[in-house]
Amino acid sequence: MKIAVASDHAGYVLKAGVVKHLSEKGVVYQDYGCFSEESVDYVDFAVRAMEAVLKGECDRAILVCGTGLGMGIVANKFKGIRATPCMDAYMAEMSRSHNNSNCLTLGGRILPLDEALPVVDTWLEASFESGRHGDRLQKIKDIENKYFK
Ligand code: RB5
Numbered sequence: 001m002k003i004a005v006a007s008d009h010a011g012y013v014l015k016a017g018v019v020k021h022l023s024e025k026g027v028v029y030q031d032y033g034c035f036s037e038e039s040v041d042y043v044d045f046a047v048r049a050m051e052a053v054l055k056g057e058c059d060r061a062i063l064v065c066g067t068g069l070g071m072g073i074v075a076n077k078f079k080g081i082r083a084t085p086c087m088d089a090y091m092a093e094m095s096r097s098h099n100n101s102n103c104l105t106l107g108g109r110i111l112p113l114d115e116a117l118p119v120v121d122t123w124l125e126a127s128f129e130s131g132r133h134g135d136r137l138q139k140i141k142d143i144e145n146k147y148f149k
Contacts, residue, residue, distance in 0.1 A: 003124075004049040004058035006032040007108065008042035011064030011071070014108035014116055018062060021117055027124065030058055046074035050081060053102065061103045062120065068105035075103045079144050082137070087111065089122040096126035098133045 003022065007015035012034055022029045032048040034040045042065040052058040061083075063071035068085035075083035083103035084095035087110060095101035104123045106116055128134075 001028070001060065001124075002058045003027060003029040004032060004052040004061040005029050005063075006045040006049040006061070006071075007034060007064040008045055008066070008071075009034060009037045009039050010066030011042075011106065011108035012037050014106060014111070014113060015062075015064045017113040018064065018106070018116065018120055021120065025121075042070045043074050046071050050075055050078045050103075053081065054078060059102070062106065062123075063103060064106045064108050066107060066109040068107040068110065072103075072105040075105065079148055080141075082140070086119050086123065088115075089118045092119045092122035093126045096123055097129045100128040100133070100137055 005015060005019055019029065019031055030052060032052065033045055046063055049061045049063055053061050063075060065071045072083045072085045075081050081103050082099055082101050083105055084099055084101040085105045086092040086095055101123065106119065
């Protein structure tokens, strides 16, 4: 599994910590920027990571902005992306087991690194339960197919 990682300036420091952690764990990733705390638009970096997922170059994504919210809004514009802002390990577990999240969004101004890493690890390791949750995701796919041509 290859993870696309991206942030804006407000998520840059947390992203750097997440990337170091992924490296140490041996998780394969591609960092799509940004690469400093100079102000940028989160939209541009979310798009880069989402394009990598849609092209099949990466399997899932971790996006970091100030709150995780802007990144989540952009990511969820892409067909097939289920982006979930998570603030703790319970949300991360549910985002995978019930929502089959393929994009974790984090807030660099919300979580310190030591609280974010358990969120990342849980999200990486938890599995989708399928069953009734799959039926619900099918309804979301139906919305995409009906309203997003
Ligand atoms: C940048 O100031 C901030 O708006 C951005 O990082 C993000 O939190 C937006 O949702």
